[in-house]
Every structure is written in structure tokens, then in C-alpha cells.
Amino acid sequence: MATVDLSRAYSRQLEPGGAVTRRLVANGTRLTITDELSGVLGANVTWTVHTRATVAVDGSGAELREPGGRRLRVQRQQPAASDACSAWRAVAVTLPISDPPRFDVRGATKLFFTCSPGTPRLEVTGDAV
Numbered sequence: 001m002a003t004v005d006l007s008r009a010y011s012r013q014l015e016p017g018g019a020v021t022r023r024l025v026a027n028g029t030r031l032t033i034t035d036e037l038s039g040v041l042g043a044n045v046t047w048t049v050h051t052r053a054t055v056a057v058d059g060s061g062a063e064l065r066e067p068g069g070r071r072l073r074v075q076r077q078q079p080a081a082s083d084a085c086s087a088w089r090a091v092a093v094t095l096p097i098s099d100p101p102r103f104d105v106r107g108a109t110k111l112f113f114t115c116s117p118g119t120p121r122l123e124v125t126g127d128a129v
Contacts, residue, residue: 001025006035015039029128032077036121045119048112049074055090055109062088062111063129071129076113078123085115 006020014020018039025032037045053064053072061075079085093108115122 013041013043015041031126032123033126034078034121034123037119040117040119042117044114044117045122046112046114047076047122047124048110050093050105050108050110052108055111057088057090057111059087062090064111073127073129074111075125075127076123077125078121079115079119084119085113088113 002024004022004024006022007014007018010020016039018041019036020040021036023032023034023036025034035047051064053066056063056065061073064072064074074088076085076088088111090109090111093105093110
């Protein structure tokens with residue numbers, strides 16, 4: 001298990017005293033990522049991952065497939081209420097010319113969902129399949 005305080009990285013989106021903490025727990029073939037949020041300034045909250053794997057989105061999550069055959073099933077665990085968050089979406093990564101990337105984004109996909117303001121916790125699991 002590892003816990004990381006991301007508050008400094010998100011300081012522009014937080015009220016004074018607000019915090020973002022990420023906890024990573026690996027258990028066998030499952031990785032659980034939990035983000036605890038407090039004091040977010042009235043904006044929607046978006047959980048995002050960038051990948052070069054092929055992404056197939058379905059109603060309950062997404063499957064990431066690498067060319068070598070490895071697969072990862074990704075699902076949102078919290079918030080469980082579908083009305084609190086959008087469905088998963090996958091889009092090709094693009095960056096404006098004025099914002100040069102720190103890494104090559106060709107062939108990368110952004111997988112994400114967005115939740116309403118005030119969402120206190122996001123939890124996502126990834127299971128090797």
C-alpha cells in the first residue's frame with residue numbers, strides 16, 4: 001500500500017485547507033486506486049488515466065489491451081450511484097501546439113469519467129484478466 005498527498009498538485013482547484021490524497025493498494029492481480037477529496041472549489045471532478053493500450057469501453061467500465069495479450073479490466077467502485085458520475089469515455093490524446101507534451105502522445109488514449117461537485121471519494125479498481 002502507498003499513500004500520496006496530491007494537494008500541492010491540485011492547489012489551484014482547492015479551497016484553503018482542502019486536500020487530495022491518493023491511496024494505491026495492490027492485492028494479487030487487483031490494483032485499487034482511491035482518491036479522497038476535500039475542499040474542491042465547486043467544479044466537477046474528473047478521474048483520468050492515459051494509456052497506449054487499446055481501450056474498449058462498456059457500460060460498467062473499460063478493458064485495456066496491450067499488443068502482447070495482457071489485459072486490464074478497469075471499473076469505478078465509488079461513487080456507485082450512476083447519477084453522480086458520467087459514463088466512462090475514451091478519446092485520443094491531443095495537445096495544443098502551444099502546450100508541448102513532456103512525452104510522445106501519438107497513439108495514446110485518455111480514459112476518464114467525470115463526477116459532480118462535492119464528490120468526496122473516487123475509487124477505481126484494475127483487475128488483470
